[in-house]
Amino acid sequence: MTMSIAAALLFLGTLGILALGGWVSRYAFPSMALLPGVLLILIGVELRPRFGRVNRTLWTVNRADAPGLFALLDRTAEAAGVRPPQIVQVDTVFTASITVVGIRRRRVLLLGPPLWASLPPQQRVAVLGHEFGHFRNGDPRRGLLVQPAYRTLATLADLFRPYGRHEFRGPVGFLVNLVLGVLSGLALAGQIALTAIGQREVQRAEYLADEIAARVAGSVAIIGALKTALLKDVLVPSLARVARAGESGPAWLAAAEHSRAAMAGDLPARSQLSVRDEASLFADHPPTGLRIRMLEARPAYAAKAVLTEAEAARIDEELKPFYERCRRDLAHSNF
Numbered sequence: 374m375t376m377s378i379a380a381a382l383l384f385l386g387t388l389g390i391l392a393l394g395g396w397v398s399r400y401a402f403p404s405m406a407l408l409p410g411v412l413l414i415l416i417g418v419e420l421r422p423r424f425g426r427v428n429r430t431l432w433t434v435n436r437a438d439a440p441g442l443f444a445l446l447d448r449t450a451e452a453a454g455v456r457p458p459q460i461v462q463v464d465t466v467f468t469a470s471i472t473v474v475g476i477r478r479r480r481v482l483l484l485g486p487p488l489w490a491s492l493p494p495q496q497r498v499a500v501l502g503h504e505f506g507h508f509r510n511g512d513p514r515r516g517l518l519v520q521p522a523y524r525t526l527a528t529l530a531d532l533f534r535p536y537g538r539h540e541f542r543g544p545v546g547f548l549v550n551l552v553l554g555v556l557s558g559l560a561l562a563g564q565i566a567l568t569a570i571g572q573r574e575v576q577r578a579e580y581l582a583d584e585i586a587a588r589v590a591g592s593v594a595i596i597g598a599l600k601t602a603l604l605k606d607v608l609v610p611s612l613a614r615v616a617r618a619g620e621s622g623p624a625w626l627a628a629a630e631h632s633r634a635a636m637a638g639d640l641p642a643r644s645q646l647s648v649r650d651e652a653s654l655f656a657d658h659p660p661t662g663l664r665i666r667m668l669e670a671r672p673a674y675a676a677k678a679v680l681t682e683a684e685a686a687r688i689d690e691e692l693k694p695f696y697e698r699c700r701r702d703l704a705h706s707n708f
Contacts, residue, residue, distance in 0.1 A: 383525045384422065391417035419532055420525055425474035427481060431462040432695055434484075439691040445680060446482070449501045452589045452677040455508040458482040463695045465702040467609050471504040480508070486692065486699040487612050488601075490622055491629030494685040496598040498678050499590035503598075506585030510578045526567060530560035569654055576659045583664055584671070591676035592668055599665050600633075603643045607632050613703050621700040622689045 390413055398410030436443045442461070450457035458471065458480040466485040473480055482504065489497060535553040586595040601608070608629055615621070615628045636643075644662035651660035658664075689696070 387417055387420045387422070387525070390420065416529075416532065420528055423524065424476055424478075425472065427460060427474055427479070428462065431464050431483070432698065434461040434463060434692070434695065439688070441684060441687040441691055445498070445678075445684070445688065446501065449498055449589060449678045450505050453502055453505040453509065453585055455505050456480065457505075463692070463699070465699045467605055467612075469500050469504055471507055486621070486696050487609060487625065487703065489692075490625040490689065490696065491608055491612060492598060492601060493626070493630075494680040494682060495590055495594040495676065496601065497685065498676070498680050499586045499594035499598045502586035502589030502678070503582045503595065505589075506582035507578060510581035510585065526560050526564035530557045530564060533557035533560060572655055572657070575657055579658050580664065580667055583668055587668055587671070587674045589677050592671070592673040594676065596665055596668050599661055599668075600640055600644075601629070602661055603640060603647060604632060604636055607636055613706050616700045616703040619700075621696040622693060623686075625696075 394410050394413030394415075394417055396410075397406050397413060400406045400410070434442065439461075443457075446457045446461070460479060460481045462481060462483050464483055464485055465487070466483075467487040468483075468485045469488055470483045471480065472483070482501075488500070492500065533553045533556040535550040535557065583595055583599075586598075611628045611632050612625050615624050618624075644665055647662040648660045651658070651662075
């Protein structure tokens with residue numbers, strides 16, 4: 374609620390800048406007032422809400438080419454009580470995420486094959502359940518007003534920043550740089566304050582998304598997926614070695630299972646360490662260790678949506694072309 378109010382105020386402020394610029398431009402037209410009026414209009418245009426767009430540099434998965442994957446997305450979304458994503462994209466990252474873009478608020482799911490292929494079937498459902506949970510948990514980052522508000526003050530701070538793009542010279546330039554620096558600093562301070570206010574709601578949304586994932590895929594599955602996240606620094610180099618050997622898909626899962634078994638004794642220490650290292654007011658996610666503790670302290674849920682080994686194998690076959698593209702990138706990485 375706090376973020377929604379702040380976002381509405383920023384939106385009204387942008388409209389106010391545009392309106393003031395228009396009024397100043399028309400005042401005693403034509404006159405010298407036209408210059409500051411046009412400047413205000415340009416600032417208002419630069420601060421206009423941006424609702425994001427589909428990243429065309431990523432690979433897109435079509436429903437016709439991956440019916441098994443989309444059937445899983447449909448039933449997982451139904452179990453979570455939300456609409457499934459309209460667009461599914463693939464990147465080389467060891468993660469999964471979801472976003473909303475455009476005025477039409479199209480839902481985009483991003484899957485990283487290194488993470489997806491390294492998870493056993495039910496943990497894949499848990500990852501999807503967590504991401505879909507963000508559609509019904511009040512996550513402020515995906516709101517129509519709040520999403521662009523996160524960038525407004527940062528844009529203003531960069532616009533006024535006197536160094537780099539438009540540094541002025543001479544005595545007058547020193548005064549201009551000083552004024553611009555103060556304005557940029559105020560905007561940056563506002564951005565920091567806005568982030569500090571909003572991140573509490575953002576982190577709360579992560580806990581709620583975990584709860585939804587537990588109800589959808591089962592508590593054991595989401596806890597297992599979070600423990601896999603604790604081993605990212607071990608798993609990614611392991612997957613890269615397999616990729617250099619020319620293998621992907623099932624070989625990634627086998628390598629990940631071996632790493633999970635070898636590192637099982639280190640998981641409690643890694644979980645505790647994450648509480649210390651990942652705790653931050655400005656972090657998007659709460660510490661992974663705290664998320665695991667929260668789930669373990671709650672009643673255990675059985676799975677509503679289940680992915681069998683055979684279904685997972687069919688999905689892997691559908692994603693094989695994307696696995697191969699990712700394998701080539703991962704093979705040439707520095708891991």
